[in-house]
Amino acid sequence: MSSVTEQVPARSVRLRRARGKLGSGMSRAGVTTKTLLQVAALPPRRAWTAIRPLLAVISPLGWIVLGSAVAIAVTGYLLGWQEFVYLAITLVAGMIVATGFIFGRSAYTVEIELSPRRVVAGERALGRLLVRNIRPRRSSASRMELPVGAGVADFVIPALEPREEHVELFAVPTTRRAVIVAGPAVSVRGDELGLLRRTVKWAEPIELFVHPVTTPLAPSAAGLVRDLEGEVTKTITNNDISFHALRAYQPGDDRRYVHWRTSARTGQLMVRQFEETRRSQLIIVFVADKAHYESEDEFELAVSVLASLGVQVMRDGTKVAVVSERVELRTRTVTSLLDESCRLEPVSSPYRTTREFARTATLRLPSPSVVMVVSGSRLPIGDFRAVERLFGLDTVTVGFRAEFGAAPQLTSINSLRVATVGALTDLPRLVRRAS
Structure with missing residues (x-):
């Protein structure tokens, strides 16, 4: 009986050891299979790394021509139409001829300058593209493209002697508030049909800030912020x-x-x-939700109202914070505030209500003495009152509704005042009445 009880554990131990060896063998087999797959995938990966730059020179039109050549050749071969085969050969020959236009090497230093770097919407801004040949021998003529905002400026760079410079001037459209990016400058080599295109970047992009139009206001926002040292x-x-x-x-x-x-x-x-x-603390709540604006002009008017209020308050020395649905604007200096206002765009608000947005955006800010809410004509008066109730009785709340082309109007509901701004020129008078 005792011998049987001694044999059972021994058998179980042997079984466990066998299972362990089998499991370790399977794991080693799995690792080996994974390693083999990685090794097998290595050559294609290296081949793709080598081929990818070559395929990048083929333009979309070039891919269309190659695809058409293959389709026409297959169709001509299957149907026995020699004309189709000749047409396919002609298309392939065109691609082969185009390869001769992408060869060549240039070495430039390219500088992009904008003067000035900050303008008000409607003012003139000029740009300058300087190209210098840094090779010890004469460079060949080339073409250079410079993206400017949504457009692309195309320049022909002639052959340059060593250290010779070529300058191109261009105008930047500044009809609307925006951040216009100029660059990077790209030299282009390719055929006239655009089948092949080889590009090289030569300069980093720079930004042009087109500030919103503002209007001057009375000091301290016409009395809305009364004591700069402490109220x-x-x-x-x-x-x-x-x-x-x-x-x-x-x-x-x-x-x-x-x-x-x-x-x-x-x-x-x-x-x-x-x-x-309490030292004066002002918060401007800018509602950028596109559901509250009738048109793009109305949104631009609201941004101009925001910028006018913020610039005047900052010049008075009052600490101001500007919040929007997507970002809190930098207000360290007047220039930084205007730069940040250039980036404001209509958005789909992630918040259910304006009150929820204002509460979340101002949660970590100091208690304000004045709150200004700037929005479009579709924001109900009830939303202004909901924002007012977020703050204490010592806080003055003033709303500004941008309604393009409307008559200026000031509405008072208890301590809340809501100004309807139809044009930027109406803002100084409305601010004086609100104070």
Whole structure:
């Protein structure tokens, strides 16, 4: 009986060892198979790496010609039509002839300059493309393309002697607010039909900021922000500047604020209370949701209103934060604010309501003294009131509705004021009335 009990564990041990060897063998086989597949895939990968630059020179038109040549050749062969075969040979011969136009090498230094780098929409901006031959021998003529915004400027660069320069001037369209990217400059070699095209980049792109049109406003936004050094509020605090009253000492009060004369006269410790002073903090909430705008002109008017308000407040020295659905605009300087306003575009808001957007965007910002909400004509008055209720009673909320071509109007609902701006020239008068 004891011998049987001793044999069973021995058999189980042998079985486990056999299974372990089988499993390790299978895992090694799996690793070996994976390694073989990787090795087998290596040559095609290297071949594709070598062939890819060659295929990149074939333009879309060139691929159409090659595909047509193959289709015509197969059709002519199957149907026995020699004309189709001759046509396919002609197309292939055209591709072969085009290869002669992509050979050649040039060495340039290319500089792209914009003057000025920042303009207001409608102002003139000029660009300069400088090409210098840095090879020790004469370069051949070439063609250079320069993307400017949505368009492409095409220049013919003549043959240049060593160290010789060639300059091309171009105008940049600045009819609308935008960030226009000029570059990179690309030299192009290819045939006249555009079957083959070899390109080389020579310069990095640069940006031209087309700022929105703004209008000057009265200082401190016409009184909306009244005290740049600190505005006294009705909130009572234990330490500040503006004295309010005396009260009895409580354990934990700072002894620096004990009023010793009154304490000696009354026989008990009395401490000072203060009215809280708050440095002016302004938040501009820009609603970029395209559902609240009637047209592109209306959106551009709203951006101009935003820029005009922000520029004037920053020039007054007031700290301002500008938030939108996608990004919080940089407001370190007036120039940075105007640069950021160039990037504003109508978006599909990820928030369900304007209140939710304003609450999320201002959650980490200091408590503001003034909140300005800028939007289009489709934003209901109720949404302005919903934003107003997010902040305390000490916060002044003013709304600006851009409605292109509408008569200027100021609507007051309790403490909320909503200005309807039909043209940018109406903004100074509406701000004065709102204050």
